[in-house]
Amino acid sequence: MDYVLRPARRDGAEWSLVAEAPDGTVAGWAALRSWTEDDGVHLYLTQGEVRPSDRRRGLGGRLLDATETAAARLVAERGVTATVMLGGNADDGQDDRMALLAGRGYRRTFTMVWMWREASPVPRRPMPAGFEVRTATVDDAGAWRRLAERAWAGRPFIVLPSEERLRSWLERSDRASFLVATAGERVAGFVAVSGDEIEDVAVDPDFQRRGLASALLARALERLGGPARLRTEGHDPAGARSLYERFGFRVVSRHHRYRKPLA
Missing domain, CATH: 3.40.630.30 (Gcn5-related N-acetyltransferase (GNAT))
Structure with missing residues (x-):
């Protein structure tokens, strides 16, 4: 299917676009936002979604490619000299997105978990x-x-x-x-x-x-x-998750964070 990618505004995004299907409906979107972490790494987070009926047609890859190209352009325009990483997120159950990120060289670096206590x-x-x-x-x-x-x-x-x-x-x-x-x-x-x-x-x-x-x-x-809920690091580097589990919290969802260097 021949999708048309065109710029679009999205709240909180530094760059964004939508993918239009031949019938004029929106089949997907992509966006980019960035920040500098306390260790000096400048992260450009790629975001996007493809509607279920248009998946497995290569659109997700096109959107991700366009987002990475936009990140490289912004880095060049802004003269960023710090270490630059691309980021992507995927929740449990988003197998297609996990596969896309892994296939494009992203590596899972950490996981955030939502926990719930009755x-x-x-x-x-x-x-x-x-x-x-x-x-x-x-x-x-x-x-x-x-x-x-x-x-x-x-x-x-x-x-x-x-x-x-x-x-x-x-x-x-x-x-x-x-x-x-x-x-x-x-x-x-x-x-x-x-x-x-x-x-x-x-x-x-x-x-x-x-x-x-x-x-x-x-x-x-x-x-x-x-009842209570909270979010914490799944790999438990400081023992917070273990503390919460002792108080009866259990993991109800996982949100995986992926990264790769900007080429």
């Missing part, structure tokens, strides 16, 4: 000695940023939010569900909950392996008082 009694976890817990304030933004920098130091694929973004997040959030653990004047850890989602649990490396993360998570779940 409403059930929360395991009791006492707060370790020497720590106090309070509700978060907007003024915690700087301390949260510094804690995150220390907790995620040296990890790839990370873009930590700025202090300004954290402050904005705290300002517009229901901080009654955001808890901070302190050791004297220092912020030692925090847990953030929005709706039924545990958005983050973090502990400063100086205070890890004392049961602080477990105690914060237990208090967050008790306040939530119902």
